[in-house]
Amino acid sequence: MISEPAGTATGPDTAEKSRRPGGRTARNTAAVLDATLSELGEHGYAGLSVDRVAARSGVHKATVYRRWGGVDGLLAAALEYSADDDWRPPETGSLRGDLAELAREVAEGFTGGGEGAAIASACIAASFQSAAAADALHAFLADRLARCAAVVGAAESRGEVPPGTDGADVVRAAIAPVYYRLFIGREPVSAEDAARYAHAAADSARSGAFAGTDRG
Amino acid sequence: MISEPAGTATGPDTAEKSRRPGGRTARNTAAVLDATLSELGEHGYAGLSVDRVAARSGVHKATVYRRWGGVDGLLAAALEYSADDDWRPPETGSLRGDLAELAREVAEGFTGGGEGAAIASACIAASFQSAAAADALHAFLADRLARCAAVVGAAESRGEVPPGTDGADVVRAAIAPVYYRLFIGREPVSAEDAARYAHAAADSARSGAFAGTDRG
Structure with a gap:
């Protein structure tokens, strides 16, 4: 570690x-x-x-x-x-690359073994057993999501996605299927799975699915 | 009920x-x-x-x-x-419509109140406390996912998505952000949120994100 x-x-x-x-x-x-x-x-x-x-x-x-x-x-x-750490999202130079790296990191973070993976999975489980743990996890993940949204902001600066794209929502779309497989459907998740979801989210963001009037 | x-x-x-x-x-x-x-x-x-x-x-x-x-x-x-019931996914005539209805139904199924919502949420929580519950939920959701994949099969028949599109994976992409908000990030989810994720997944499927060589 x-x-x-x-x-x-x-x-x-x-x-x-x-x-x-x-x-x-x-x-x-x-x-x-x-x-x-x-x-x-x-x-x-x-x-x-x-x-x-x-x-x-x-x-x-x-x-x-x-x-x-x-x-x-x-x-x-x-x-x-x-x-309260200095974790920052990847900067690969493209939204596809950044989201794929992020989704891979999420999958690896829970399945990669070691103390870190055990703690991360136990935090998710704890949130179902304790309201205090659920609140704390919500705050932790909201902070991570806000940091991750920077990759979409950078993509907007590069002209990759339309102005007004909701960065947090693009990141949710990229990583949620990884969480779904691991913690809801209880299915294995491969690096290829993670990349596929991330690429789909990046392409959706490029076509404006997370900007404008469709935004709730 | x-x-x-x-x-x-x-x-x-x-x-x-x-x-x-x-x-x-x-x-x-x-x-x-x-x-x-x-x-x-x-x-x-x-x-x-x-x-x-x-x-x-x-x-x-x-x-x-x-x-x-x-x-x-x-x-x-x-x-x-x-x-062992006769539940079938929506048939609205378009992949966007079907996935949006499905995502709405998932959100409503957990947040709509009543006994059904309480049972559905309790099943998710139970899967973190009992391996038997996790196995049973996995089987239940795998069956639901297989039934839902029919909406993508129908879209393929209509020429809406490329041949060989992975139906279950399109459905995962459409509904996973709803699950993420409810059970991982602990964020509220609106009908508009659900529709946005579903539309993004449908559009990705149309562009071939869940078919061909990107498939893991």
């Missing part, structure tokens, strides 16, 4: 954050929130407990309770903290 | 099935599986119990245990039984 970037399109990563500078409180915060994500990835929402997070982070249980209140507070804080 | 059709694009409905003819065993099966879906819709997977299903259906608990084994067996059987 150490050699990977600080975040992905799909979810938090615990690697970089723990190397941030800061005083004892900042180090404790990082240790607790990293431990929260690791525990979530390993045991799921149902297995998350303040006791285990405290033990894993080396921070006293009473401190964890006082500061985060419980499991939902920990999870919300961990997701908020994860969103 | 009695006036509604037997099923929807998104999920099972308990209304028609209970009016099927049949002997005592068939009536008991219908009562138990209808009760399973109603309990799921009201209390979610975590609140599902053989005791409650038995009490609600009026079938003896021992019979329910013997025949279905437990909660997961009940849920799998209820979804399999729900798939």
Whole structure:
């Protein structure tokens, strides 16, 4: 994990954050929130407990309770903290290329194995079991979507898509089928599948499907 | 519910099935599986119990245990039984129209209120808590997707899309953003949103995005 970037399109990563500078409180915060994500990835929402997070982070249980209140507070804080990274969407030079890379990154983020994939998938599952987790995931993904919309803004600057194209919606169209296959239909998703959806979304955007009067 | 059709694009409905003819065993099966879906819709997977299903259906608990084994067996059987209906996709005369109606039906199926919407949403949530529920939902949605692909087959017959267009994949592209908004990003979805995604998918299919060499 150490050699990977600080975040992905799909979810938090615990690697970089723990190397941030800061005083004892900042180090404790990082240790607790990293431990929260690791525990979530390993045991799921149902297995998350303040006791285990405290033990894993080396921070006293009473401190964890006082500061985060419980499991939902920990999870919300961990997701908020994860969103505070420098992740940026790809810049391949074309909307097709950018969206394909993004869709590939989403598929890879959930299926690529390792702690990151386990945490990302566990976050989705947790959102069905806890309203606090659902709210936190919504905020996390809304932020990622807003960052991703930059690829459509760049395409608009290059004249690839009509003015007024809804960037977030183009990105939703590109990545949603990947999420559908993984978490709704429970179907495998290949890199070719991801590219096909991304290319279709890019071509739709070029023809103006996400600009103008069709916009709801 | 009695006036509604037997099923929807998104999920099972308990209304028609209970009016099927049949002997005592068939009536008991219908009562138990209808009760399973109603309990799921009201209390979610975590609140599902053989005791409650038995009490609600009026079938003896021992019979329910013997025949279905437990909660997961009940849920799998209820979804399999729900798939055995005569639901068919819309036939509006154009691919744009058919996909828009389908996407609208998906959005409405989850957000329209009533028992049906509660059951459909609870099925998605249950798939994150039980492997048996995930398998059953996968089978249910794969069947729905195969039926929906007929709208693309009809479009191919009319010359609207190129030969060899992957019907299921066009449908995935049309409906996935609706699922993404509801269950991943946790964003509201309007009828206009649903139509926009459906129109984009239809136009992509017309330009050949889901046929030929781009197909993975």
